[in-house]
Amino acid sequence: MSDLIITGARILGADPADIRITDGVITEITDRPGGLEPSDGVETLDADGLALLPGFVDLHTHLREPGREDTETVATGSAAAAAGGFTAILAMANTTPPTDTAEAAVHILDLGTRAGLVDVQPIGAVTKDLAGAELAELGLMARSRAKVRVFSDDGHCVGDGRVMRRALEYIRAFDGVISQHSQDPSLAGSTACCHEGELSGRLGLPGWPAPAESAIIARDAMLAQHTGSRVHVAHVTTAEGVEVVRWAKARGIAMTAEVTPHHLALDLGLLSGYDPVFKVNPPLRPSEDREALQDALVDGTIDAIATDHAPHARHDKEHAFVDAAFGMLGLETAFAVVHDLMVRTGRMTLADLAERMSLAPARIARLDGHGHPVATGSPANLVLVDPTATVTVDRESSHSISRNNPWHGHTLTGAVHTTILRGRVTAREGHAVTKEAHQ
Ligand SMILES: [Zn+2]
Incomplete structure (x- = not known):
């Protein structure tokens, strides 16, 4: 029937x-x-x-359950996703406690099934408690009912090269992928809150230098080549980061990359008003970077669009710029922003948009049942x-x-x-x- x-x-x-x-x-x-x-x-x-179009798939959603249900639950995030055209979302592991066990992953999966609006696929932490030191239960999460294939300490970079190498060796057995928040902690420091450059100097804000991103992408490309495993660059933001991804792909390294709608469409000039709504990690960059991201999305160097939907309470966000929380909402606006910027202007077709917002993300996540062409x-x-x-x-x-x-x-x-x-x-x-x- x-x-x-x-x-x-x-x-x-x-x-x-x-x-x-x-x-x-x-x-x-x-x-x-x-x-x-x-x-x-x-x-x-x-x-x-x-x-x-095929239903959208988001590789990078922050739901705040468990721990901060005052800002988002699996159910409210699922509703935002459905309203935004998504049929599947991947839930980042940086909840409280984090998704670093099979039990925690299955719990997220079941909360998603109960909400019943999109398929909620948990991402597993790479390291226990996202601390960057000891590997989490990668194999148990992969073999659990949640069938975790994407692992990430997002919010933090897996900065220790030895830990990253071991994680990559481990996940190869089940065709997993590590989604890396590429940001060298030793270059970025703990106080950065915007892009390091002329404007950060003028505003008196500590910044992240661009090589904090590109240096980690380069290291991870070499580790992916050495281990034969897959690395996915979460939210790439810099022209030089894109150049490294392009180089890695040309060498046949199994590296993929995503960009957020906000890094495609907004640049750091918005920070001159010190409005914390534009405070995000990684930060908004100069317009030359934004243009490089758009070009890389068109030519396929960047495989996917991901929202980095990051809900925050007013009392965490509405502070002096240096003290405010990092992150922006994105699920409900992603399609409109990308369509307005890239399709309406003739730079991409709707078929290109479907590839970047549905087919490619489902393929990267090895997600069954999503990202299929609209066909019998x-x-x-x-x-x-x-x-x-x-x-x-x-x-x-x-x-x-x-x-x-x-x-x-x-x-x-x-x-x-x-x-x-x-x-x-x-x-x-x-x-x-x-x-x-x-x-
Ligand atoms: Zn991140």
Whole structure:
């Protein structure tokens, strides 16, 4: 029995087609005039004027459960993700306590299943308590029901080369990948809060030098080559970091990279007002870096877009710049920001966007059931977007508990219309649809 018929959808922006979904799988696609006959008891979704893409996959989401449920839970983060067009998110390990055991990973997985809006895939810590010294239970997490394949101490860099090497040797057995927050701790110091350069000097703020990022990417490229394991560069931000990734790929090293919408679209000039909403780690960089990131996204040096969605309470964020917490919200705005910046301007197609926001992230994470092309036989994890809708972002209308939204007041072209997880509508025009509301 059919679950859903979508009519008049433009797959990756092509000519209108009708799509039949049965038991969570795409079973028929037709572009003939007249299309699919609606049948009794089957929900029909009119997608006239909308583009249909594979559901987005976020390689880098910070949910704050356990430990800081006052800022985000698995359920509220899942709702924000569904509203943003995501069908799967990877939950970073830096909760309190961190996800550094199989039991903790399975707990996150189960909380995600209970929320039921997106598939929540836990990321495992590389080291115990994210302390950078002793390896966490990598093998147990991989063999658990959570099937962890992505490991990260994100928030911290695995700075010790010997620890990174051992972790890479270990994860090769189950085709894991380490997502590295590339930032040499000895170069960055503990007080940095923005990009080191002319502006940081003028503002009197301690900064991170660009080589703190690129030097770690270079070290990790050599370790990946030596061990034959996969390294993924989380949130690359500098032109020279991109150059190292490009060099590693040219040598055949198994290195992939992601960029955030905020590093693509915003630069450090915004810091001159000392507004902590723009305080993020790694920091916003000069416009030359931003342009290099955009070029690298277009030419494929950067494989994926990831949000680094990082919710914070007002009382942690609204401080003097040096004391405020690092991070920004991103799940609900990612598509609009990237569409407005890269697709509306003609630099990327909707197919390119689908590759960077769905296919590539699912492939890097070895995530089953997501990142498939929109084709017969694929799981019906889908998103309908309206490429012509113009939306002004309002931080108060968010599913996130937190409000640290750097896009507040921005007007963007491109909106998520409907998100579909295994044939079930999980969000409609910016609002998550819970299972109960559905029945
Ligand atoms: Zn990070």
